[in-house]
Amino acid sequence: KSWQPACSNYNHTIIIDTSIGDYNSTTIYLSTDETPSNIIIEIDMLDCPPGFMLSDSGNCICSHELTNTFADTLCDLDNQLILTQGGVWMGYNVNQTCITAYSSCPFDYCTLSEVTFDITEPDKQCAFNRSG
Numbered sequence: 001k002s003w004q005p006a007c008s009n010y011n012h013t014i015i016i017d018t019s020i021g022d023y024n025s026t027t028i029y030l031s032t033d034e035t036p037s038n039i040i041i042e043i044d045m046l047d048c049p050p051g052f053m054l055s056d057s058g059n060c061i062c063s064h065e066l067t068n069t070f071a072d073t074l075c076d077l078d079n080q081l082i083l084t085q086g087g088v089w090m091g092y093n094v095n096q097t098c099i100t101a102y103s104s105c106p107f108d109y110c111t112l113s114e115v116t117f118d119i120t121e122p123d124k125q126c127a128f129n130r131s132g
Helices: 065-070
Strands: 024-030 040-042 052-054 061-063 074-076 081-083 089-093 098-102 116-117
Touching: 061 065, 061 074, 065 098
Parallel strands: none
Antiparallel strands: 024 040, 052 061, 074 081, 081 116, 089 098
């Protein structure tokens, strides 16, 4: 005899409290009065991509380092892109796992027009085929 759940639609929202230690993986134990044993679901949680942070509601949003420094900065989570005005530079430091941002580029180092880029590939912000 196979087990048939009493309800077929289960909707669960899991909110991760990042203030209480490791949140990279978790195990959920489900059971009902009708099941002889627990159903175990192991979940590996993914971090928000560079340039994004976990909001209180559990969504990845534009990082405060970006929006507090550059008010006009927008983030596109689906494509993991940052949109900012020209004349500024920001990038992700892989070794330090942090964002570096400059609100004033030296003359002719950064493009002056609006730019959309991946924060781990910041060269698109540079003017005249510069890099870095």
